[in-house]
Amino acid sequence: MESKAKSFAPVVLRLGLSAVYLWFGFSQITNSAAWVSWVPDFAVSVSGMSAGTIVLFNGWFEAIAGILLAVGFLTRWVALILSAHIFLITFDIGLTAIGVRDFGLAMATLSLSLFGKDDYSLDSRL
Amino acid sequence: MDNKLIPILTGAVVLALVGGVVFIQATKKETYTPTNEQTQAATSTNPQASSAGSSTSQNNPATPVSYTLAQVAVHKDASSCWSAVNGNVYDLTSWIAKHPGGEKAILGICGKDGSAAFNGKHDGAKKQADILATFKIGVLK
Numbered sequence: 001m002e003s004k005a006k007s008f009a010p011v012v013l014r015l016g017l018s019a020v021y022l023w024f025g026f027s028q029i030t031n032s033a034a035w036v037s038w039v040p041d042f043a044v045s046v047s048g049m050s051a052g053t054i055v056l057f058n059g060w061f062e063a064i065a066g067i068l069l070a071v072g073f074l075t076r077w078v079a080l081i082l083s084a085h086i087f088l089i090t091f092d093i094g095l096t097a098i099g100v101r102d103f104g105l106a107m108a109t110l111s112l113s114l115f116g117k118d119d120y121s122l123d124s125r126l
Numbered sequence: 127m128d129n130k131l132i133p134i135l136t137g138a139v140v141l142a143l144v145g146g147v148v149f150i151q152a153t154k155k156e157t158y159t160p161t162n163e164q165t166q167a168a169t170s171t172n173p174q175a176s177s178a179g180s181s182t183s184q185n186n187p188a189t190p191v192s193y194t195l196a197q198v199a200v201h202k203d204a205s206s207c208w209s210a211v212n213g214n215v216y217d218l219t220s221w222i223a224k225h226p227g228g229e230k231a232i233l234g235i236c237g238k239d240g241s242a243a244f245n246g247k248h249d250g251a252k253k254q255a256d257i258l259a260t261f262k263i264g265v266l267k
Contacts, residue, residue, distance in 0.1 A: 125130045
């Protein structure tokens, strides 16, 4: 019973995180204007793109990564990249309620990366 | 069942669920336009702003509309949510559903002076201050 429950833990973590990233990705794609004010100034100056374009790129990145997590394809690497992505956002936001919450999200994603594939991921069936 | 089908189906279910939620949220969003009451409140405290919109603003760009806390208090729920923060008045109605920290945080300061709540959560954070500035409708009298 305990080992069965344990085997579901990474699946729950993976699917839960994929839902989070999919929601943020889709939201940025469908309503990018609402997210423009969150784009840091350095991202605009370094990339040379407009804030709106950065939001769209970020949205597609998070949506695709969310899909990959949902099916469990390249789980370790996708989670590692997402984790680094969220750590960067956390650092930019700073020690606010949102920043601390993002820190938790980044740590959970890092944890998923460290675990890698689970019994129900596509990775373990290829 | 095919061995690879389970993760693909699971992923498709998650994708459909989240996609559905985002779609529903997107269709529920309405473009916010000031109500007659808000327009009246703005004009009653600033007669210069009453003579038809943009031309007046162009004539007096430095004259902010001012509101009393009593006027702010009228807009105390999700249908019309105003809040005073650090001496300015903001119409946060359209921001309620978008606030990354949740709707409750905004609903809690509707119709009130939300300075303590805002400063407590976001003090010194330029990004949040910039976002708040986009909702400014006037100053507190």
